[in-house]
Structure formats: structure tokens, C-alpha cells
Amino acid sequence: MRRITIAAMGAVLALGLAACSGSGAGSTDDSSGAAPKDPSDLTVGVAMPTQTSERWIADGNAVKAGLEEAGYTVDLQYAGDDIPTQQEQIDQMITKGADLLILASIDGTALATQLQAAADANIPVIAYDRLIRDSDNVDFYVTFDNYKVGVQQATSLLTGLGILNADGSEGDAAGPFNIELFAGSLDDNNAHFFFKGAMDTLQEYIDDGTLVVKSGQTDIEQAATLRWLQETAQKRMENLLTSTYSDGSLVQGVLSPYDGLSRGIITALQNAGYGPAISGGMPIVTGQDAEIASVKLINDDVQYSTIFKDTRKLADQAVVSAQAFLAEEEPEANDTESYDNGVKVVPSFLLDSDVVVKDGIQSLLIDSGYWTEEQVASGQA
Numbered sequence: 001m002r003r004i005t006i007a008a009m010g011a012v013l014a015l016g017l018a019a020c021s022g023s024g025a026g027s028t029d030d031s032s033g034a035a036p037k038d039p040s041d042l043t044v045g046v047a048m049p050t051q052t053s054e055r056w057i058a059d060g061n062a063v064k065a066g067l068e069e070a071g072y073t074v075d076l077q078y079a080g081d082d083i084p085t086q087q088e089q090i091d092q093m094i095t096k097g098a099d100l101l102i103l104a105s106i107d108g109t110a111l112a113t114q115l116q117a118a119a120d121a122n123i124p125v126i127a128y129d130r131l132i133r134d135s136d137n138v139d140f141y142v143t144f145d146n147y148k149v150g151v152q153q154a155t156s157l158l159t160g161l162g163i164l165n166a167d168g169s170e171g172d173a174a175g176p177f178n179i180e181l182f183a184g185s186l187d188d189n190n191a192h193f194f195f196k197g198a199m200d201t202l203q204e205y206i207d208d209g210t211l212v213v214k215s216g217q218t219d220i221e222q223a224a225t226l227r228w229l230q231e232t233a234q235k236r237m238e239n240l241l242t243s244t245y246s247d248g249s250l251v252q253g254v255l256s257p258y259d260g261l262s263r264g265i266i267t268a269l270q271n272a273g274y275g276p277a278i279s280g281g282m283p284i285v286t287g288q289d290a291e292i293a294s295v296k297l298i299n300d301d302v303q304y305s306t307i308f309k310d311t312r313k314l315a316d317q318a319v320v321s322a323q324a325f326l327a328e329e330e331p332e333a334n335d336t337e338s339y340d341n342g343v344k345v346v347p348s349f350l351l352d353s354d355v356v357v358k359d360g361i362q363s364l365l366i367d368s369g370y371w372t373e374e375q376v377a378s379g380q381a
Helices: 006-014 054-069 083-095 112-120 146-161 189-207 230-244 259-271 292-299 311-326 358-366 373-378
Strands: 043-048 073-078 100-103 125-128 140-144 177-181 211-213 253-255 306-308 348-351 354-356
Touching (some): 054 073, 054 311, 073 083, 083 112, 100 311, 125 311, 140 146, 140 311, 146 253, 146 354, 177 230, 189 211, 230 259, 253 259, 259 292, 292 358, 292 373, 311 348, 358 373
Parallel strands (some): 125 140, 140 348, 177 211
Antiparallel strands (some): 306 354
16 A cells, blocks of 8 residues: 655645644644644544454554554554443543544444544544444545455355355355354444345355255344354354254354354354364354464364455555545545445445465465464464
């Protein structure tokens, strides 16, 4: 991703952009004659949901590093997956005079008051990877193509079962295969995109009997996992095995939208006697985020796949978009139709993701420098 250097930004600003004043980046005072603010005089508030997922730690660190490299002061806060804590953190960022906010929300419907306060203070808001809903006061959205992520997860499930080949052609396996479906947290807008992309891909195979959701739980409300918690997914998988598979039938595939859920699902399956690896009867289990513990499981033939969303690229795009706002310019959007938050269609920049199976770990994760061979082998960052 391109980055605007501090000097270049200063040159752009000097070409006649109005000076920032007050508590918001967009505030102007044409009569003051003051020079535009240097990036070092600007503060960006970055709100991340939790440090319980290594993915969000990496996101926060990458966004902070990119902004600081561009010369900005950064106020990075993690909320421990607690909505009131995140609300308070954002309130404090606004009170302390943040010039721009980058927000990865815990609950995309719970920040209306904070967004209104930001708008009143003329502070631009960038939603980071999770769309903030039901508010006009969201200026931009940086994320991955989340519908496509769901398609990729479903396609990898079909590939793992042998219904499709790696090139997308029809495979030799005819089924029927028993599968179960998991979704993310309903208060995360992305969970709905993931599940829709997956179900749009799987539905024809469910309709023709190739795939059988033996529990009958095919609605997102039934499959949802509040706060994306691993232990919640493990408990639900245990309940499904007890309620649906106590007749001696076997589950052969599990659609999981996130690696943390995948590990909980795998633990439940192993405790029930599946596995220990795919070659020994572990079902095909998907995932997302290329978390190192799950990458090791993939390398060990336990988890089948994950979706690699390179958070370095996402962080870079967030920085580029932030720089545009702070230079009083419009950030580049490559999607102005998909992300309706209930009040407005939020202009967005979407990035691509990759499916990772065992034979893709080297090329996609190690060669790119995302993880090292030692980290993959140990399962620890």
C-alpha cells in the first residue's frame, strides 16, 4: 500500500488546504491565516475490541506503527470485549481532542452517542473491519470483502470433503456428508456477510442432499456465537454431538467462521473421540484469521483451512484513508454500494483474502513474513 510521507503531506497541505482548528480535523478558520497543522500536532484515536485475539493485537500494533511512521500521535485503546469500556474510551478520545477516530467496534450498534459527539466536534470516523450500524456519522469503512470470505470458507469445506477439487472443478466425492454450521456474533455486521456468502455457496449442495445439516440448525440465529468466544463454540459443538449424533452417526464437516471457534469445535470433537487428525477421522473444519495456533493445527492435519486476511494491508489502508481525511481530502473507495449500515451506504475500501490449507502455509504465510517456520512449528507467536 502506498504511504504518504510526512514531507509530502506537508507539501500537499501547504497548497491551500484550510488549517485545522478546534477539536476536529475538519475544522477550519479561514480568517486566522494559520498554517496547516503538522502531522505531529494531530492525534488519531484507535479503538480495538479486545486483546484476547492475537489478530486484534496485530491490527492495533500495525495501525499504531503506520500512523506514528507518518508522524501522528496515536491513542490506542483495547476494550476487553466490554461495550461500556469501549464507549468510555471513545468518549475520552473525543474529550482529549482527537482529530480522527479509527474504530473496530465490539457491537456495531452501540456507539451512536459517541459517533454523534464525534460529528459535533467535526471528527471524521473510519470504521475498521467491523461496520458501525444505524448512524449517519460513519465517514468511511476499511475491510476485506467479507461476503467473499464466506464464499471462501464454504468452498474450502467443499474442497476438504472432496466435493470440489482445488481448482473448483467437481470432485469425486458424492456424499451425503453430515455437516454443522457455526456463525459469528450477531452484533458484528461481518458475521452476517460471512454466513450469507457461505450459505449462498453451500445451499445447492444442501438442497440436492450432498450435504446434510443433521441438527437442522441452518439459520444464523441458531448458528451464532456471541462475542466469537471459543468456549461458547466448544459448548455448542458438545451439545450438537450429544443431541444429534448419539445414534452412532458421524459429523464429517464443520463450517467455522473464525479460528478461535474452530479450536473450540476441534476440542469438543477430540473429546468425543474424533481424530486426532483428519487422516484419523477428524471432520473437515474451516476457520479465519490465520491465528498461529490454528496454523499449527492445519500444519499438523487437524484443522483443514483458514482464511488469511493480511492485517498489515488492512492497517496500511486505514493509515492511507486517515491521511486523506487529515489532509481534508476524500479517501479512495473501491465500493460504494455494498455496505448499507441502515442509515447510509458507507463508502468502503475492500481488500482480498486468501484460503490457506496445509500446502499453502509456506507460500502465503511464511514467505510473506507473516509467520516464521519456528512459529508455525510451535504454534506460538
